[in-house]
Amino acid sequence: MAGNKMASSGDFVSREAPRSSVGKATAIAHHGELIQGVFKDAGGRLHRGLVTLPIAALKSEAHFARSNGDAVVVQPDHKVKASAAARLTLDFLNVTGGGELTLHSAIPVGHGYGSSTADVVASIRAVAATLNVELRPASIGRLAVAAERASDAIAFDDHAVLFAQREGRVIENFAGSLPPLLLVGFKANGGAPVDTIQLPPARYDSAEIEEFGVLRALVAQAVRLQDPYLLGRAASASAVISQRHLPKQGFDEVGEIARRAGACGVQVAHSGSLFGLIFDLFTPNLKRRAALVAQQIRRAGFKDVEVHLVNAEGWTW
Amino acid sequence: MVTIDADYFRDLETPRIARLGPNLVAAAFPLMKLMPARYILDRAASDGELKAGSHIVETTSGTFGMAVALLAAARDYRLTLVTASTLIDARYKARLERIGATVIALDDPRGDGNQPGRLERLQKILAKEPDGFWTRQYDSPGNWLAYARLAELFIRTTGRIDCLVGCVGTGGSLCGTASFLRTVFPHLTVFAVDTHRSILFGQPVGKRMLRGLGNSVLPKNVRHELVDEIHWVGAYPAYMSAHRLLREHGIFMGPTSGAAALVAQWVATTLPDAQVAVIMPDEGHRHAETVYNDEWLAALPGWPCKELSEPRTLTTIAPAAETQWTRFLWLRRSLDDVLKTQAASEVPPAIGAAENL
Numbered sequence: 001m002a003g004n005k006m007a008s009s010g011d012f013v014s015r016e017a018p019r020s021s022v023g024k025a026t027a028i029a030h031h032g033e034l035i036q037g038v039f040k041d042a043g044g045r046l047h048r049g050l051v052t053l054p055i056a057a058l059k060s061e062a063h064f065a066r067s068n069g070d071a072v073v074v075q076p077d078h079k080v081k082a083s084a085a086a087r088l089t090l091d092f093l094n095v096t097g098g099g100e101l102t103l104h105s106a107i108p109v110g111h112g113y114g115s116s117t118a119d120v121v122a123s124i125r126a127v128a129a130t131l132n133v134e135l136r137p138a139s140i141g142r143l144a145v146a147a148e149r150a151s152d153a154i155a156f157d158d159h160a161v162l163f164a165q166r167e168g169r170v171i172e173n174f175a176g177s178l179p180p181l182l183l184v185g186f187k188a189n190g191g192a193p194v195d196t197i198q199l200p201p202a203r204y205d206s207a208e209i210e211e212f213g214v215l216r217a218l219v220a221q222a223v224r225l226q227d228p229y230l231l232g233r234a235a236s237a238s239a240v241i242s243q244r245h246l247p248k249q250g251f252d253e254v255g256e257i258a259r260r261a262g263a264c265g266v267q268v269a270h271s272g273s274l275f276g277l278i279f280d281l282f283t284p285n286l287k288r289r290a291a292l293v294a295q296q297i298r299r300a301g302f303k304d305v306e307v308h309l310v311n312a313e314g315w316t317w
Numbered sequence: 318m319v320t321i322d323a324d325y326f327r328d329l330e331t332p333r334i335a336r337l338g339p340n341l342v343a344a345a346f347p348l349m350k351l352m353p354a355r356y357i358l359d360r361a362a363s364d365g366e367l368k369a370g371s372h373i374v375e376t377t378s379g380t381f382g383m384a385v386a387l388l389a390a391a392r393d394y395r396l397t398l399v400t401a402s403t404l405i406d407a408r409y410k411a412r413l414e415r416i417g418a419t420v421i422a423l424d425d426p427r428g429d430g431n432q433p434g435r436l437e438r439l440q441k442i443l444a445k446e447p448d449g450f451w452t453r454q455y456d457s458p459g460n461w462l463a464y465a466r467l468a469e470l471f472i473r474t475t476g477r478i479d480c481l482v483g484c485v486g487t488g489g490s491l492c493g494t495a496s497f498l499r500t501v502f503p504h505l506t507v508f509a510v511d512t513h514r515s516i517l518f519g520q521p522v523g524k525r526m527l528r529g530l531g532n533s534v535l536p537k538n539v540r541h542e543l544v545d546e547i548h549w550v551g552a553y554p555a556y557m558s559a560h561r562l563l564r565e566h567g568i569f570m571g572p573t574s575g576a577a578a579l580v581a582q583w584v585a586t587t588l589p590d591a592q593v594a595v596i597m598p599d600e601g602h603r604h605a606e607t608v609y610n611d612e613w614l615a616a617l618p619g620w621p622c623k624e625l626s627e628p629r630t631l632t633t634i635a636p637a638a639e640t641q642w643t644r645f646l647w648l649r650r651s652l653d654d655v656l657k658t659q660a661a662s663e664v665p666p667a668i669g670a671a672e673n674l
Contacts, residue, residue, distance in 0.1 A: 214469050214472065217472040221476050227476065240500075
């Protein structure tokens with residue numbers, strides 16, 4: 001390949017910006033967290049961390065058109081974190097100039113779907129795409145945290161990791177995807193959004209801190225065995241802890257509906273209003289059961305009941 | 318330069334997981350008490366309660382003392398263990414002293430372990446030492462919080478767990494592991510293993526032949542409400558079970574581990590669809606001259622006795638002979654609740670108490 005100079009992120013020579021270079025990329029949403037808390041590293045130090053529950057059907061899409069001007073201009077113009085992420089990515093890739101960033105997102109804001117992180121991750125990917133660079137999830141995660149202070153793990157898509165959302169690094173890589181799930185999702189507290197920036201970080205007691213290690217072990221084993229039941233147990237226990245810090249109305253009632261319906265567990269957005277009932281995708285009569293559960297949840301007064309598939313690989317009813 | 322992040326004691330406290338049957342896994346610890354000892358010292362050091370070079374004190378002659386002695390040696394703490402002359406043999410005392418611990422063995426005229434005397438001496442030492450630190454394994458929440466690691470390990474090796482079997486002495490290991498497992502498996506059935514004439518689950522105090530489990534005082538870390546079933550295993554079936562672990566599985570454990578394995582194997586056989594986990598707290602080396610010595614065994618009255626394959630179910634709590642294995646449905650009640658119920662009903666004569674060996 002003599003004479004064919006490849007561009008790579010290891011190339012520290014400042015690149016000449018080719019004109020009208022356009023990049024396009026997407027990032028997926030999530031349904032909040034399976035577990036969230038504090039976790040020990042190998043040296044016993046504690047880090048805030050989470051395991052995201054990805055929803056691949058909801059996406060944010062970013063277009064980036066590079067220009068020679070210094071500014072990054074974003075549309076819609078209130079998406080300042082995405083614009084900051086684009087700037088950081090240009091700097092990371094050692095490129096001068098700016099560009100126009102345009103975002104189209106189908107992800108609702110303020111409920112814990114990770115709309116902001118999806119915008120940020122899509123923007124980082126779109127900027128990198130203008131240089132034909134595909135960034136590693138670890139680099140995207142670090143850039144996302146730098147842009148928005150606290151991020152989630154959707155830079156890793158459906159790959160299950162325990163992610164330190166304020167440090168932008170992986171605490172534990174579970175080395176696989178989550179098992180196939182059906183999720184019946186809905187909103188608590190009358191569907192009112194939660195302002196995540198205003199939330200103070202939760203303070204956990206000693207027993208909670210130790211319990212998070214147990215939940216982390218459950219997620220690891222759930223991924224290894226592809227076992228939705230173990231994942232549901234971890235999610236339910238983390239939801240119980242979350243309820244002590246950011247209470248959701250109707251929590252006990254949801255637990256009772258889940259138990260009667262034979263769900264694997266109850267999942268919540270730990271800094272949002274979302275609830276999710278986790279079902280094994282391969283449960284017999286799942287369609288009927290999901291419809292029945294959705295009906296019970298609506299009757300109990302919850303809003304916006306939706307069914308999501310996780311890692312369903314084109315599975316149909 | 319190669320740096321080693323791993324803490325040697327973190328490795329040493331980690332049990333090996335052994336499969337004893339299709340639905341039975343065992344955590345075989347070299348020295349289980351390292352887990353709470355390290356946790357309590359780490360916490361105290363990070364809280365500033367335990368300072369560099371501090372003087373650690375504890376009233377124990379058991380394996381918790383050994384664990385703290387090893388940690389104190391590695392971390393440059395002074396250590397004084399207050400025990401009773403009846404509870405420690407010269408060889409174990411010498412081992413602790415070789416590690417650098419000061420061992421005070423008080424007289425024990427009543428033969429009950431002289432716990433009040435030991436506590437009094439410990440308080441005297443603390444009063445003189447501004448940097449003194451008492452590990453308090455009986456009451457410190459660290460003694461049960463430490464066992465989240467064991468719950469994690471069971472989950473990472475086994476996944477779902479339905480039944481947990483373990484010995485009770487301070488309550489730390491069984492109640493700690495059980496409470497963490499139950500947060501994720503609410504259906505978990507907990508089988509506590511004790512020995513005849515230990516007061517922990519309502520028996521009258523008396524001389525116990527099997528050491529390393531049971532107690533003559535009630536530690537705060539025993540949480541009766543977690544327990545579904547209590548088993549009292551005598552010394553003889555515990556010894557035989559330890560022998561069987563070695564013969565049938567090549568696992569060399571102490572007699573308390575034998576008692577736990579005996580109950581666990583019965584649970585696993587009785588409930589073939591349940592995933593059973595058992596905690597085996599220490600190895601057999603300390604018992605080489607006794608439990609694993611044919612001459613010593615031959616001198617025991619009535620040895621060998623009949624092997625037991627199942628416990629006798631009691632409706633009234635009562636001590637039994639050292640050859641016996643009994644069980645009682647505790648049903649997650651408090652000690653007071655159970656004792657009240659027991660007092661209300663007619664108490665039959667103690668079963669086997671007369672032939673107490």
